[in-house]
Amino acid sequence: MPIRRATQVRTTTASAALLILMALVAAACGGKKPPVARPAPPPPLAAPAAAASRPGPPEPLVEPTVVPPEPVKDDAIASASLDDLNRNSPLKPVFFDLDSSELGAEAQAVLNANTAALKRYATWTVTIEGHCDERGTAEYNLALGERRAIAARAYLVSLGIPADRLRTVSYGKEFPFDPGHDEAAWSKNRRAHFVITVK
Amino acid sequence: MAVAVAATLGLVSPGARSQPRQAPAQQPPPQQPSEISTIISGEASAAPRFAVPDFIASSTDAETVALAKTIGQVLWDDLNFERDFALIPRDIYSTIPAAKSFDDVPFDRWRELNADGVIVGTVQKTGTGVRVDVRLFNVRSRQSAFGKEYSGSAANPRLYAHTISDEIHQQQRALRGVARTKLTFASDRDGERMRGTVESRGVKEIYIADYDGENQRRVTTSRSLNITPTWSPDARSIAYTSYQKGAPNIYISNIYQGTRDDLTKDIAQSFLPSWSPDGTRLCFMSTRDGNAELYVVNRDGSNPRRLTNHPGADVSPTWSPSGTQIAFTSDRTGTPQIYLIGADGLGLQKVTSEAYADRPTWSPAPYNEIAFTARTGPGNDIKVIDLATRQLRQLTFGEGTNESPSWSPNGRHLAFMSTRSGKSQVFTMARDGRNLKQVTQGGNNSQPDWSK
Numbered sequence: 001m002p003i004r005r006a007t008q009v010r011t012t013t014a015s016a017a018l019l020i021l022m023a024l025v026a027a028a029c030g031g032k033k034p035p036v037a038r039p040a041p042p043p044p045l046a047a048p049a050a051a052a053s054r055p056g057p058p059e060p061l062v063e064p065t066v067v068p069p070e071p072v073k074d075d076a077i078a079s080a081s082l083d084d085l086n087r088n089s090p091l092k093p094v095f096f097d098l099d100s101s102e103l104g105a106e107a108q109a110v111l112n113a114n115t116a117a118l119k120r121y122a123t124w125t126v127t128i129e130g131h132c133d134e135r136g137t138a139e140y141n142l143a144l145g146e147r148r149a150i151a152a153r154a155y156l157v158s159l160g161i162p163a164d165r166l167r168t169v170s171y172g173k174e175f176p177f178d179p180g181h182d183e184a185a186w187s188k189n190r191r192a193h194f195v196i197t198v199k
Numbered sequence: 200m201a202v203a204v205a206a207t208l209g210l211v212s213p214g215a216r217s218q219p220r221q222a223p224a225q226q227p228p229p230q231q232p233s234e235i236s237t238i239i240s241g242e243a244s245a246a247p248r249f250a251v252p253d254f255i256a257s258s259t260d261a262e263t264v265a266l267a268k269t270i271g272q273v274l275w276d277d278l279n280f281e282r283d284f285a286l287i288p289r290d291i292y293s294t295i296p297a298a299k300s301f302d303d304v305p306f307d308r309w310r311e312l313n314a315d316g317v318i319v320g321t322v323q324k325t326g327t328g329v330r331v332d333v334r335l336f337n338v339r340s341r342q343s344a345f346g347k348e349y350s351g352s353a354a355n356p357r358l359y360a361h362t363i364s365d366e367i368h369q370q371q372r373a374l375r376g377v378a379r380t381k382l383t384f385a386s387d388r389d390g391e392r393m394r395g396t397v398e399s400r401g402v403k404e405i406y407i408a409d410y411d412g413e414n415q416r417r418v419t420t421s422r423s424l425n426i427t428p429t430w431s432p433d434a435r436s437i438a439y440t441s442y443q444k445g446a447p448n449i450y451i452s453n454i455y456q457g458t459r460d461d462l463t464k465d466i467a468q469s470f471l472p473s474w475s476p477d478g479t480r481l482c483f484m485s486t487r488d489g490n491a492e493l494y495v496v497n498r499d500g501s502n503p504r505r506l507t508n509h510p511g512a513d514v515s516p517t518w519s520p521s522g523t524q525i526a527f528t529s530d531r532t533g534t535p536q537i538y539l540i541g542a543d544g545l546g547l548q549k550v551t552s553e554a555y556a557d558r559p560t561w562s563p564a565p566y567n568e569i570a571f572t573a574r575t576g577p578g579n580d581i582k583v584i585d586l587a588t589r590q591l592r593q594l595t596f597g598e599g600t601n602e603s604p605s606w607s608p609n610g611r612h613l614a615f616m617s618t619r620s621g622k623s624q625v626f627t628m629a630r631d632g633r634n635l636k637q638v639t640q641g642g643n644n645s646q647p648d649w650s651k
Contacts, residue, residue, distance in 0.1 A: 086397040099534070099555075127445075137557040137572045137579060137602050138616075138646055139427065140528055140535045142440075142447075142470045143484065143491035143512035150489065168468075169446050170486075174424055175400045195396075 077121070082196060090117040091126065091194035094152055095187060099136065101147040103155055111152060114194065115159040125198035128152050130170040131177070133186035138172055145170030152192035167197070237344040238371055239316040239337050241285065247315040247371075249284040251275040252292045254320035254331070255299060262353070266329060267322040269356045270363075274318065276411065277364030277378040281611065282629070284371075287312055301334055301343075309338045316344065318367070329353040333363050335371070345370055357413060375609045380410045381650045382614055383418070383428040383437050384625050388642025391422055400424075405439050407454065410607070410627070410649070412638030418452050427471050427646050431478050434650040438462060438472035438481060449483055451498075462500050469494075473516045473525075475542075476651075482506065482516040482525055493527055495542070506544050515558050518542075526550070526559040526569055537571050537584075550584060558603050562610045563651075566630075570594075570604040570613055581615050583630075594632035605649045614638075614647040 077085065091114045094107035103111065118124060130145030130152075149168035157163050177193075178185035241247040251274050254267035272289070279286040295308045298319055309317045320333040328351050335345035345367055349359055361378035368376035385403045393400040405418040405428045419425045421443035428439040431451075438451045446467030451460040463469035468486040475481065482495050488505070491512035496503040507513040511531030518525055523542055528535045537550040537559045550559075555574035562568040562583075573582045575593075578600030582593045595601040599618035606613055607627075614627050623643040628635045 083397055134600075135574070135577065135579075136555075137535075139471060139515040139603070140512070140530075140555075140557040142427075143486070143514040143530075146468065146486045146491060147512060150486070167446070168486075169442070170468075170470075171424070171442075172426075174403070174426065175398070177398065 082199060085196050085199060089194060089196060090114075091196065093191045093193045096148055096190040096192075098133070098186070098190065099144070101144065101151045103151055107152075108155065111155045112159070115156055115161060118156065118161050118165070121199065123199060124196050125165050125167070127167045127169055127195045127197050129175075129193040129195060130168065131175060131189055131191050131193060132173045133189040134173050134176065134181070135186065136173065138174075141172035142170050145172045148190075148192045237337075239335070239344055241315055246283060246285045248287055248313055249278060250287045250292065250309055250312065250314045250317045251278065251289075252295070252297060252317070252319070254322050254333075255297070257321055257323035260324070263322055263324050263329075266353060266356045267320075270320060270322060270331060270360045273357045273360035274320075274363055277360055277376070278318075278367065280378070280411070280634075281368060281372075281374060281376055282634070283368065283374055284316075287314055301332075304336060304341075306336070306338050306341050314338045318363075320363075324353070325350065327352075329356070329359075331359045331363075335367060355414070357409065361409070377410050377607045377609055377612065377649075380608055381407050381430070381434060382410060382412075382625060382627075382638065382647050383407045383430055383650070384616075384639065384644050384647040385426045385428060385439075386639070386642050386644045388644070389417075390642070393423065405437060405452070406644070407437070408625075408638060410638075412625075412636075415639070418454055429472055429474060429648045430650040431474050432476055432651045433478060438474065440470045440472070449481070460500070462496065462498075463503075464500050466503075471515055473518055475518050476520055476522045482518065484514050484516065493525070493540075506540065506542075517559050517561050519561050520563050526561055528557045528559065537569060550586070550589075553582075555579075556582075560605050560613075562606045563608055564610075566610040568610075570606060572602045572604065578618075581613065581632075594628065594630075603646045605647050607649050608651045612649075614649045616645040616647060 077090065092110045094103065094110045128149040130149030132141035132145050136144060146168065149170060153166045153168050156166055176189040178188040239247050251271055253271040256263040256267040275286055275289060278284050291312065296305055298304045301319060304317065304319055315338060316335055317338055318333065318335050320331060323330045330348065330350040332348045334343045337344050347366065349362065364378040365376040368374040384406055386406045387401045387403050389404065391402045393402055402422050403424050403426055404420065405425050406415055407418055408415040418437060421441060423441060423443035425439055425441045428437045430437055435455055436451050436453045438449055440447050441450050444465065447470050448465055448467060449462040449469045449472045451462050462472065462481060466487050470484045472481045472483045479498055480495055481498065482493055484491055485494050490510060491514055492508065493506040493513045493516050494503050495506050509529065509531050511529050513527055513529045515528040516525050524539050525542055526537060526539050529538050534555050535557050536553065537556050539548045539550060540546060550569060551571065553573045557572050559569045559571045567586045568583050569586060570581060570583045572579045576597055578597060580593055580595040580597060580601050581604045582591060584591050601615055601617045604613045604615040611630050612627050613630065614625060616623050617626050620637060623645045624637055625639040625644045625647045626635055626637050
């Protein structure tokens with residue numbers, strides 16, 4: 001940015017003093033401002049060739065105030081790192097009953113919202129993780145977790161999300177979200193959990 | 200008569216005891232007629248009473264003394280584990296003068312403790328390691344019933360004890376002991392965290408340990424989720440489920456070569472390997488075709504073929520000892536239950552009618568039983584079903600949750616996971632549920648498999 005702006009200056013004024021001044025200002029601004037998109041400053045008016053030799057007082061250069069972009073949620077999401085994105089994901093988990101992989105009304109509502117988000121961010125690839133509570137056995141839970149993930153995936157595909165954007169993985173009961181040993185914990189651990197892997 | 204010395208092996212028939220025995224072919228060859236033989240029996244039907252004092256150190260240096268003590272103590276524990284001998288408690292040996300060699304064993308004093316047999320050993324340091332010489336004496340006849348010499352490294356003295364124990368069980372009881380067998384299991388004890396996840400998730404690595412919990416060693420270092428390990432029949436390789444590439448695949452670690460084979464060739468969603476008894480094939484569960492089904496594949500990963508085909512989930516395969524059948528879990532009737540199917544995919548049978556049953560493990564001959572995890576309340580317990588009579592017995596009773604049973608290779612013990620002491624730990628118990636022993640301590644340790 002500073003380089004580009006300095007180049008613009010060099011091509012639009014013959015005044016050496018102005019050139020140096022502007023380069024300095026530009027370098028100072030460029031070094032501090034974050035590299036966000038903003039309108040380029042208008043090129044200084046081209047001075048007549050005769051005036052170029054007149055060492056008048058340096059014209060004060062006022063850079064137009066940059067108005068930061070409206071903090072639009074979309075842009076925040078678009079620019080967030082994958083980890084930030086997953087920490088504050090627009091894709092919400094869906095929860096299941098004990099031993100079940102059926103999507104209830106609440107789960108379907110969540111998946112409808114997730115579908116809308118996935119249509120909005122059409123480049124995203126997502127892994128759907130299937131998780132279980134500790135009451136089932138470690139071994140069978142690997143199958144149950146997979147079934148939960150597959151159920152969520154099938155629902156999204158039925159609403160038009162391409163299957164190749166949705167991978168599944170079962171973790172059985174290996175990664176509980178709540179380490180407790182009561183229904184409050186178990187109900188959080190029976191879930192299909194969405195992880196954005198490519199944005 | 201407290202001590203009966205049989206003239207031939209046939210006089211004390213192992214088959215006469217309540218527990219079925221291994222094939223007679225494994226008994227030692229018949230002795231020369233001139234020799235007094237060798238099977239030491241107890242009074243009436245009682246188990247022979249054995250004493251195992253500390254072994255005799257041939258020199259007074261600390262290392263040799265320590266080796267002699269360790270070998271004697273571990274041998275006592277090993278022999279006690281099978282409960283085929285009544286081990287006289289060690290704390291009363293102090294009243295008996297220690298022998299200095301095989302020639303001054305105080306037999307009269309051992310008789311006073313009603314010992315039928317006494318095991319005396321010597322330990323001698325050599326230029327390259329250690330030499331261990333052991334005798335089992337019949338206390339009444341003062342004859343040696345078993346004698347053998349071993350030499351090798353001094354690095355693991357427990358191995359001498361384990362070997363002696365297995366050989367004495369074999370010779371005296373025609374019993375295949377388990378002292379040299381090992382356990383493998385998954386553990387989070389290292390406290391490492393998964394990389395690349397937003398949630399804090401602990402890794403699990405595959406570990407091995409001696410049957411008694413000693414010599415615990417880490418087998419995998421992938422800093423990922425590694426679970427459901429199973430021993431190859433030759434106990435030189437371990438197949439397991441690993442998420443190290445993100446999705447679950449099955450790998451085989453060749454633990455004495457330090458190499459690893461990719462069994463499922465990165466066809467993801469493969470779990471729960473189980474070796475055929477001859478080690479040439481593995482059965483596993485995969486959702487590669489969209490539903491949890493069982494597959495059989497060659498040891499080198501070639502020729503994978505589907506064994507089950509049902510919209511229900513088919514999980515947790517385990518082979519029969521003959522290799523002709525596979526027991527597994529299926530929820531095709533709604534709840535997970537144990538089924539059998541031929542290794543050719545034919546002959547489906549339902550075995551259990553529990554609220555919830557999983558993780559079958561098929562006992563070795565001469566037993567014909569399947570142990571499994573059953574939901575019995577808020578938690579799970581270990582149950583066993585006899586395949587001939589369909590009789591059911593329960594081995595644990597609601598202390599914590601109890602899961603993932605695995606038979607010892609002689610069918611007399613089970614390893615399993617229990618939360619009864621807090622975290623998930625590996626325990627062993629006898630086939631009747633007694634003699635409970637916790638074999639892991641730190642972290643969570645689960646999904647044990649006992650080497651063959």
